[in-house]
Amino acid sequence: MSEVPSPLAHHFDDLTQQKEATTLGMWTFLVTEILFFGGLFAGYAQYRTLYPQAFAAASHHLDIVLGTINTAVLIASSLTMVMGVRAAQLGRRKQIVIFLLLTIVLGLVFLGIKAVEYTHKYHEGLIPGPGFALQGEERMQVRFFAFYFLMTGMHALHMVVGVVIVGMIAFFAWRGRYSPEYYGPVDVTGLYWHFVDIVWIFLFPLLYLLGRH
Amino acid sequence: MFENFPLFPPQASTIAGEVDLLFFFLIAVSAFFTALIYLMVTIFAVRYRRRSSEEIPRQNLGSLQLEIFWSVVPLVIAMVIFGWSASLYFKMVRVPDNAMDIYVVGRQWMWKFQHPEGNREINELHVPTGRPIRLTMTSEDVIHSLYVPAFRVKLDVLPDRYQSLWFQPTKPGTYHLFCAEYCGTQHSGMVGSVIVMEPRDYEAWLAGDASGGSMAARGEKLFNQLGCVTCHVPDGRGRCPTLVGLFGRPVQLITGEQVTANEAYIRESILRPNAKIVSAFQPIMPTYQGQVSEESILQLIAYVKSLAPAPGQTVGTEGNMPGGAVSPGSTGPAPGTAPAAPSQNRSNQ
């Protein structure tokens, strides 16, 4: 067993144990992530309850078209990610690379659109802080934008990390590291990617849709 | 040495004794269990000490009965303590109806007190024995906490919020007043004293220090100075709801909700007038954020509280009360307006 160069790390008994450990590790990590975003969601819920009108008014400043497009882009990227994982299970090296690259492209499109949205907000003076454009009674909307930027910002950060990881996995796949026996890294990267998508699936209605009659 | 080395705080309020009683019960429970555990460990350690290095004792798996026993007994004791503590807690937080009001503003790093009669003090609080006293407290900056160990009371003082704390002093004397919530550099300097006096002495003290009139009188002065009076006219013919008889009554909002006109509500209406608009009125009142201090707001509230309905006027009944609404297109009293309405709308002259 130790004669053949093996993807099995020295401290595991066999590949099954290694795969199970990797998968459980990623799930545990995702639980952590849920709690991490959970804190933001709790804060958002608290202030939405306290200031429903301000939140509803503020959500009208968001661009629902760009938001919808981004939602579609992310769902599509989840699809390509799944197909990449499937290709890895079947050992189709070229397909893994293609689908992962597609995922990266879609992820970058999402981030690009997000950057456009951020730029708009910047020009409208909707970045919370001393230069916040809405004053007087409308200043109460500042918290909506605070949570908007924190939540989408944290999400975008996870997207950036995701794109980098998918890129690395694509590179290793191209080098032929994965096989139907050993594709755990592709699999858990997929889990992570889907999680980041799902977070967006919650963010989109909470930020863009709620309060828009 | 012992006058400088007390081991127990003075008891100077009606609840102090009750808190101490529960405290002693807790000490008894703790002492019992501590003694039990220490005895058990000591006796076992001595009695079953290792006598030879080859000794292997008979093994023991455990005992379900014992496990249940030492889960249930602490549970029962804990629930007894909880019940006792909860019922006392209700007593501590429910302010009696006949409580006398004193208003407190905390700031870095001092306590400011106002008596309804108009006396103001800093870091000293004079109170009479024999009647419940309610402190209505707010902070100008960070979170503080008003703590009088001799009364066994403590409550955090938060910015932008009123908190109520009550006690009934029993024993004349001078007691410590502390800030218990860490509030910055001079936190340990945010201390003072509570001076408990016989009611007669208290009256004398009040009379000896009254300058500038009662809180309500000061509030009325502010009410005129700030121009509130131009809209909130007493007879209800202004463009804003009248404030006569408002305090403590329910208010119908345009959102359909109903709120009670308490201190917090009046404060919010002064600082964020558009947060709660009274039904049938326009959001025309400007904010007074930054123009009135916390103490002034308390004086305005005292004034609003003092506005009892004039004799013969049945406040809150239809058609009579909240007059002068700028109902769209009308100048007269809005027909069918909801009951008592507060300080929502005013125009800035």
Add this chain to the structure above:
Amino acid sequence: MSTQVAGRPERPELVAEPRPNYLANGYGIKSWLLTVDHKRIAILYLVSITVMFFLGGVFALLIRLELLTPAGDLMAADMYNRMFTMHGVVMIFFFLIPSVPAVLGNFLVPMMIGARDLAFPRINLLSWYVYIVGAGFTIAVVIFGGVDTGWTFYAPLSTIYSNSNVALMGIGVFITGFSSILTGLNFIVTIHKMRAPGMTWFRLPLFIWAHYATSLIMVLGTPVLAIAVVLLAADRIFQIGVFDARQGGDPLLFQHLFWFYSHPAVYIMILPSMGVISELVTCFSRKRIFGYTFVAFSSLAIAVYGFLVWGHHMFTSGQSIYAGLLFSVLSFLVAIPSAIKVFNWSATMYKGSISYETPMLYAFGFIGLFTIGGLTGLFLAATSVDVHVHDTYFVVAHFHYIMVGGAIMGFLGGMHFWWPKIVGRMYPEGWGKFAVLMIFAGFNLTFFPQFVLGYMGMPRRYHAYPDEFQVLNVMSTAGASILGVGYLIPMVYFLWSLRFGAVAGPNPWGATGLEWTTPSPPPTENFDVTPIVTEEAYSYSKEEPEVVGGTQSTRASLR
């Protein structure tokens, strides 16, 4: 636990020849800084947390010196505030939270379950580096003048009014949080997936159960602290008004988010030490633990309840009365699993064969101090008494009884117990006993007077105080100096023993457990062959254990 060896015949040449122990596996700096061996990472952690412990200890001594006199004469108020803040931050985030899990847990979790390493060795090393970066920020904060908000960082003091390095400190705490998350994640996966053949859940040593419960808290609680700190920093830097009451924000939201983590964090500190005590009491009584399943599940119960009681830090904050009562009753419930543990440890000693080596003395100390700490917790869970003692020295005394009297006694007991395993040499027993007695006496002299001070009404975080509190404060400071020396002694003789200690041999205590079946210090791969486990934990005797007052049916329920 006796074990059979079952062949994994792939590397016979290594079985035949004794392999070098993990300490001998490379001597250069690089062999340490790039190691993925859980045992070496444990040593890295041990060195780092010791440095942080002495840093926090210096702050503590300065605090106690200042409180020697009622007037604030040793240092200015601002300096004093920075001292207690840095004491809290350093001790909690950089010493207590990583202490037992990252040192003893890292070293022992794989060995106790018969694994060659943690599931993710590189993540384990990463977690140490993350810790070091966080600690670096903290030390930078100390150099730049510290933070003066208290370790609780309450808004709006921390977001608007403080002029100290709050944001930098926040980053440090945020980063360190990830070290703890990664450690917890690694333990959970390792305990689930890496157990040796035959090592079923109910054959696990209780140390492992305690670490499993701890890891759950680390994984579930820490991210919430992270987000609270992010919100705090954002509020401070960009004034986004999340906690700013003047802008309509709610400062209590910060307290809720903060205590949602920071109350369970107390159990991160105490649970692993409870795991240590279960090992010590059984070994030095040569007995199976009394009521294994109850002790194991009480750890989980504490972890679960721990997440439901954060509001008891806020009884006087202005949260609703009914929330207060709910948190109160739940806090009382935490007492039950804690009581179960203490009773079971005591019952384990019943008819045992008890010897008084240093680790067992630490176990006695733990039981004694934890009992007092736990019982005084009842005072704080009782709303109406808490109103009086909240934010006074009573609370300070209570949590030091848990965290210092409990967690650190457990940590030191564990260090003495496994020191022969870690370095292969014995510490000097006489000095060891002397140090325990000094720590126990110094501790009680330091903190017991604080209970009295608290009930008399002395608020915590006071730089100057009324004269009548002085006598008790002097006692406390005197105790602190004894305690300080008590902590220095083990530090010295542990270093001494590295060279001059007696050679320990694989199992100096005659303990059960897989970690004692390997040489001391263990080889890099821990076990030459994967052990196969055939017995329950703490099988000190081959006889069938008896059941007190029970029948065969209760026997099944106890297994």
